[in-house]
Amino acid sequence: MWQLVSGAYLGWALGANDASNVFGTAVASRMLKFWTAALLCCLFVFLGSVLGGAEGMHTYGSMSKTTLNTAFLTGLVAALTVTIMTWMRLPVSTSQAVVGALIAVGLFFGKLQIGVLGKVVACWVGTPIGALVAAVILYLLLGKVMNLLGLNLFQYDFVMRWGLVMAGSYGAYALGANNVANVTGAFVGEGMLTARQACVIGGLSICLGVVTFSRGVMLTVGSGLVKLDAFSAFIVILAEAVTVHMYAVVGVPVSTSQAVVGGVLGIGLVKGVRTVNRRVLANILVAWVSTPVIAFVFTYGACFLGQRLGWL
Amino acid sequence: MSLFFRREKEVRRLIGEYFEVADRAIEEFELAVGCYLGSGPCEQFREIDARIHAAESEADDLLRRIEKMLYSRSLLPESRGDILGLLEHFDKMPNLAETISFMLDTQQVQVGDAYRAAVAELVEVNVEAYRLVRKTVDKLFSSPDEVGEAVLPVDEKESESDRLEGKLIREVFASDLDGFSKIMLRELIQLIGDISDSAENVAGRLEIISLKKRI
Known part of the structure; x- marks a missing residue:
């Protein structure tokens, strides 16, 4: 089953990029050592993948029927798309790349399920909006609780640090549950x-990406979130985790990066300040x-070529 | 992880130790000025001066250790910044105590009979401002909601010190003292008054820190 290599590569890229959305703040603020964060992230990503990842697998399995070779193509093209978009500095979503590739395979072979596709696209739009709403609600609710507790400086610090570790662990669980289908979903069935x-x-291939290549991204993305105060950063991660987890339950893989942007926008809305500039929104x-x-274009082209060469 | 939280406990312990040493420096300062005004730069004054110097050095050492610990994975960046900023501003007060005592020892500033009571009163008001801001620091670490109220008396003491300082300097410059003595005395008065100015700055910082923690 050498075709799994493309899925593993995609999982590696996903782990390397998306771990920053859950543990970036803790690592960039030097509150957790990279290895402590990476191990926590791996543990919870794996748990999320195994305990909550099956639903997304079924969604992808029902969207388009694949064979081993088309699954390989899907993974490879999605990984290349992620690479190109990252190179163009656009907030890339692995889920969107995989779905684009799956649509191409489905259309090429006439096996596309339009109903499932509609549900997936609706969830894409719902991700930043959902995270925004979650961030607003959580900020107002937990903010009230924090004020009532009247914590002193050290207690506040203690609560925030544990909060960031727990929200990060929950975020890692949600990441694994939601995004594992992107990695190997195309290989399920048949x-x-x-x-x-x-x-x-x-889950294992995402973990490999976390431990081998996520440190740099964690420091870059994390230092962006660190500019928010600790409570806001905690709310953003928690809102992202809740949103992504909800979509994992529904069975639709979505973008954690876009959920983070939604969460940051929500914080801006509550505080009455602009936390995300127009350029970032336009890029999304x-x-x-x-x-x-x-x-879609690359996969369709590859399918055409593969069929001509008698490989598909 | 437990190691990481042990560091936080150690930072708390060091901060507590720092404030105790700073308190000692200010108490010794009050004694030193009282002694100087009473009997001039005598042996007892020099002993107290040495103790102020030792306390100030110890406070500096503690400050360096706290900084080092804070930058090696202790507390969140915003808490680190708040605590370091607070300690840096607070440290100006024991530094001033040492500077004034050193000035009295080395330059033997002549405080005439006409000004001794007023200088003693100025010292008392400034030391009181220190004690009030010190209480406010304790509030920040115990009940931050009370910080806003606790800073008000510090502002009042600073204003009182300003009034005394202005009155005293005017009196000095209206006197028959020679120009050099006038300038020396003015410098002493201003340095003493700087303690309550620093206390007011620290109080302002404390208020901002407590407000920042309100969500």
């Missing part, structure tokens, strides 16, 4: 992998459209 096997392999809109389109 006698390739069972959902459980796909969750284990996908561009990425929403261009990521699946690029993945």
Whole structure:
């Protein structure tokens, strides 16, 4: 089953990039050592993948019927798309790349399920909006609780640090549960992998990305969030985790990066300040459209070529 | 993780120790000025001066250790910044105590009979301002909601010190003292008054820190 290599590569890239959304703040603020954060992240990503990842696998499995070779193509093109978008400095979503590739495979072979596609696209739009709403509610609610507790400086610090560790761990769980389908979802069904096997392999490849390549991204993304005060950063991570987890339950893989942007926007809304500039928002809109389109075009082209060469 | 929280406990212990040493420096300062005004730069004054110097050095050492610990994975960046800023501003007060005592020892400033009571009163008001701000620091670490109220008496003491300082300097410059003595005395008065100015700055910082923790 050498075709799994493309899925593992995608999982590695996902782990390397998305761990920053859950533990970036703790590592960039030097509150946790990278290795402590990486190990916590791996533990909870794996748990999330195995315990909550099956639903997303079924969604991808029902969106488009694949074979081992088309699953390989899906993973490879999605990974290349992520690379191109990252190079263009756009907030790329692995989920959107995978879905773009799956649509191409489905259309090429005439096996696309439009109903499932509609649900997935609606969830894309709902991700930043959901995180925004979650951030506003959590900020107001937990803010009241914090004020009532009247914590002193050290107690506040203690609560915030534990809060960031726990929200990060929950975020890692949600990341694993939600995004593992991106990694190995295309290989489920048709006698390739069972959902459980796909969750284990996908979870492990995400963990590999976390431990080998996430340190730099954690420091970059984390230092951006550190500019928020500790409570706001905690709310952003918690809102992201809640949102992404909800979509994991529904079975739709979504973007953690876009959930983070939604959360930061929510904080801005509560505080009456602009936390995200227009350029970042415009980039998200561009990425929403261009990521699946690029993945679709490349996959469709690859399917065409593969069929001509008798490989598919 | 437990190691990480042990560091935080150690930072708290060091901060507590720092404030105790700073308190000692100010208490000794009050004694030193009283002694100087009573009997001039005598042996007892020099002993107290040495103790102020030792306390100030110890406070500086503690401050360096706290800084080092804070930058090696203790507390959140915003708490680190708040505590370091607070300690840096607070440390000006024991530094002033040492500077004034050193000035009295080395330059043997002549405080005439006409000004001794007023200088003693100025010292008392400034030491009181220190004690009030010190209480406010304790409030920050115990019941931060009370910080806003606790800073008000510090502002009042600073204003009182300003009034005394202005009155005293005017009197000095209206006197028959020679120009050099006038300038020396003015410098002493201003340095003593700087203690309550620093106390007011620290009080302002304390208020901001407590407000920042309100969500």
